[in-house]
């Protein structure tokens with residue numbers, strides 16, 4: 392089983408396909424190079440392997456499995472919680488929709504009183520009864536005024552002293568229906584309607600009125616059932632959508648650099664990314680932060696076990712600096728190192744995470760021939776310590792001398808793979824690097 396197995400990797404950025412159906416297998420203990428002209432997609436492959444980019448399609452397995460965040464109880468609980476929250480919000484929205492539906496669709500029929508005469512309470516009550524008997528809704532406002540509401544939005548407001556015709560607002564229509572919801576039948580034969588407060592507001596006087604109110608009340612019950620149905624449906628749908636949506640978003644961020652690094656893959660970058668104002672030693676120690684398990688208080692008090700742990704880590708970091716031959720710069724600021732040594736420091740910091748696989752993106756860039764020869768020796772020493780290496784490099788002598796296998800990319804696709812000799816003699820590779828005319 393290969394240590395790293397990239398299968399059918401495709402990376403698209405909008406309309407641009409940077410990498411298409413690329414396969415790369417790397418056996419443990421090998422040094423493998425990825426080469427190709429500028430823009431061929433080499434760094435994109437590294438970015439996909441290290442979780443900086445989420446592959447558009449394809450799989451990347453390390454030691455036989457995908458390096459992803461585990462699906463544990465906490466994730467499931469979070470998805471469920473967000474689902475329930477979404478469901479509750481949708482249910483509340485559905486309740487409002489039901490209110491709007493009641494106001495807009497189940498409107499009462501029309502009535503309009505047009506009189507300038509003051510009405511007595513008795514007259515108003517009679518008006519209200521007529522209104523109700525005429526298939527209409529009644530609303531008793533808190534102020535004690537009767538309100539008669541029509542389907543087209545006009546209302547009749549009345550007090551003992553005056554009586555006027557006015558235009559209703561939609562919320563009044565809704566309130567009228569809401570009040571009807573709170574009515575209850577107190578006597579089956581001689582139907583009486585009471586407000587929820589117990590106040591009798593209407594007594595039906597004939598069969599037609601009783602039938603009318605029964606119908607009204609059963610409509611109200613039907614509306615309540617429909618509302619419950621919508622609310623339960625909305626809650627159910629919202630919970631499923633919320634939980635599934637959260638899972639999909641979480642699932643898309645399962646391959647993050649942190650997880651990949653913990654899994655045993657480290658890398659360096661084409662453009663050096665050190666902490667310039669920290670010392671060389673501190674830059675390497677940062678790569679070891681996972682190994683340092685002391686708490687803040689123990690660190691402040693400098694307890695003996697904390698001091699011992701720090702000493703051990705400094706010892707390991709210094710050993711890495713020796714491996715890369717920059718231990719004499721241990722206490723220098725990273726920014727003061729010459730360029731070639733900054734590149735080596737990046738490798739030391741990557742090794743501090745104790746990777747099984749090290750990806751080097753153009754490690755010899757900007758180095759003179761003697762520096763790149765030294766680097767080649769160091770890369771071999773790192774491999775001999777049990778770290779498998781994949782490198783992107785334009786420096787062909789280095790690639791040909793050091794690699795066990797080489798993969799060649801062009802325009803995002805793999806055009807060749809093999810030993811250095813096989814690749815060097817491959818006409819497609821020669822064509823890609825030198826151009827068709829030179830080859831023919």
Ligand SMILES: Nc1ncnc2c1ncn2[C@@H]1O[C@H](COP(=O)(O)OP(=O)(O)OP(=O)(O)O)[C@@H](O)[C@H]1O
Pocket residue numbers: 404407408409427428429430431432433434435436661
């Ligand atoms: N995040 C991104 N958004 C859009 N396009 C991108 C992105 N990353 C890479 N590309 C494009 O993908 C293509 C491949 O780029 P990539 O850096 O992988 O090539 P490369 O082979 O490493 O080149 P070089 O040798 O110059 O470093 C290029 O056309 C690049 O512009």
